[in-house]
Amino acid sequence: MNVILQENVKNLGKMGEVVSVKEGYARNFLFPRKLAVEANERNVKAFEHTKRQIMDRAGKIRTDAESVAARFAGKTLTITAKAGEENKLFGSVTAMDIAEALKKDGIEVDKKKIHLEDAIRRLGTYTVSVKVHPEVTAELNIQVVAE
Numbered sequence: 851m852n853v854i855l856q857e858n859v860k861n862l863g864k865m866g867e868v869v870s871v872k873e874g875y876a877r878n879f880l881f882p883r884k885l886a887v888e889a890n891e892r893n894v895k896a897f898e899h900t901k902r903q904i905m906d907r908a909g910k911i912r913t914d915a916e917s918v919a920a921r922f923a924g925k926t927l928t929i930t931a932k933a934g935e936e937n938k939l940f941g942s943v944t945a946m947d948i949a950e951a952l953k954k955d956g957i958e959v960d961k962k963k964i965h966l967e968d969a970i971r972r973l974g975t976y977t978v979s980v981k982v983h984p985e986v987t988a989e990l991n992i993q994v995v996a997e
Contacts, residue, residue, distance in 0.1 A: 851876050852889035854897050859885055866901060868894075915983030918957070922980060922988040927951055933973050933996040942969035943994055948978065970994055 851873045855863050859880070863869045868889050871880065880886035887893045929951050932940045945964040952959050965979045976992045 853880060853886040854889050854893055855886050857885050866897065912983055912985060915986040918982045919980075919986050919988035921957060922990045926975075926991040926993055927955070928993045928995060930995055930997045931973075937973040937996075939971050939973070939994070942971045943992070944969055948990075948992060 852868055852870050853876050855865055855867050855869060858864050862871070871886075876886065876888070881888075887897075927948070929943055929947060931943055934940060945961040945966055948964050948966075949959055949961040959980060959982070963981045965981065970976055970992070973994050973996055976994070978990045978992055980988045980990050982988055
């Protein structure tokens with residue numbers, strides 16, 4: 851029996867694949883748990899329609915992420931911090947500080963999406979990567995200056 855998987859099923863296949871399984875497995879396990887539907891003509895057409903809608907939506911989300919990444923291009927964010935001798939900071943500049951500074955500039959970014967190699971502990975200019983989408987990463991220049 852051919853079925854269309856509604857979700858990823860371990861050792862069977864990924865969502866959207868048409869796989870061949872035994873009738874008992876389909877009727878007793880896959881169908882009651884809504885993990886699959888029978889691969890008849892009506893269900894295949896409905897699935898293709900849903901797949902197109904999801905792809906369109908995913909493309910729009912990726913385009914939005916690329917526009918946000920374009921806003922980061924060439925932008926230098928200035929963060930002020932207290933510094934002591936030899937340009938060392940009292941404390942450090944973290945992803946949370948960068949997210950707050952971006953929020954003041956009108957760009958909402960989750961601090962978990964800001965990737966720092968190490969916490970910034972000295973004055974200077976740094977480049978930080980921001981993952982706005984699983985496929986889109988933007989580079990942001992950060993300048994740390996003394997108060």
